[in-house]
Amino acid sequence: MTGAKEVSTPLSPSVDLCADTSPSFDATMYRQAICRLQYLVITRPEISFAVNRLAQFMASPAEVHWQSVKRILRYLKGTVHYGLHFRGGPSGSLLDYSDSDWGGLHDGGRSTTAYVMFFGANVVSWRSAKQRFCVSIFYGS
Template sequence: MGATFSIKDLGCLNYFLGVNAIFTTAGLFLSQAQYIRELLAKFDMSDAKPVQSPLSTVPLQLHQGNQLFDAQPYHQLVGSLQYLALTRPDISFAINKLSQFLHAPSDVHWQAAKRILRYLKGSLFHGLLLRQQPISPLHAFSDSDWAGDKDTYHSTTSYVVFLGSNPISWRACKQKTIAHSSTEAEYRALAAASSELVWIKHLLHELGHLVSECPAIYCDNVGATHLSSNLVMHTRMKHIVIDLHFVRELVDHKVLQVSHISSVDQLADGLTKPLSSRRFAQL
């Protein structure tokens, strides 16, 4: 490339587009600490008092407080936080929640956005540690909060995919329709995680990394776990029949397996409940 283009070797990667890359004996640590410092300075939060969680226990709703006269700072902050989620999955749920009020933010939503900055100041050096492992099984955790949105009563889908002990993909998003039960909400999250897991499996295969073991998805809902392999129960869940057959076929062909896990060990819980983010951030 040097013979064709004018390029310069800058050595090992250490900073790129707001992401610090630190090579250690344990692996590659990705952090956006400098980006967070710049964000705190931009919004005059450098001296703010840190907090232990990105959101408070009071649920955010659309019609709260007084609508902001100038919503531009709110839009800028939420947009900046969305980029920060590149290495901070622990704030994914909070960002997803605040993004739902971009069309009409209030002073309550603005204070909630600044609370995330206070949380980030107290967890400045959290990030992703990508460890080099000879054997890296692919697995995922899926979770959902049933009717967690108090404006529309839609549930939130969340999942996190691991390659070995390394988190490589995660998501927190509001489901498009109302779930009739917690099992339905959990199964929709399970279907989303299954789709992502299959895509990553094919991608790794194209990159030359063969996944020898059958990938597992861990779900803390017993009903959703049984539905993935029990055809008899399918007649009672006709309103999500596409998701049912999608996951059931993957399990039947041994493309993946669905296993039950206790709520205490559910890592995706940190993407649906704000107070669980602290534990998830320490991975």
């Protein structure tokens, strides 16, 4: 795919990925490509949705699925400088930071909770989310 044109997104929004009744594509080659892409997701999390979506068709891939795999490869060709970079270091410790805004007064009373987890100097997990809104009212007698 050295001469392939680069694309700006890993999946095309106009392609409907569903189980296709058309003739199957070579399942062995498709599975090999998906497995390699799943390994790459470790350092390229932005392709995880596309790769996991295409992995759902490993039993019986069609030509449309193979074209979508090739689109991911074309996306990767244009974004080789993207990714998570892991550095070695003397510390192999696991460090976790978390925070919450305890109520989000300006945002309807919902708290935002976040965490980031480091292994040595490398970020390995993170999340930020609004908590579900729950109100408990107790009426005493």
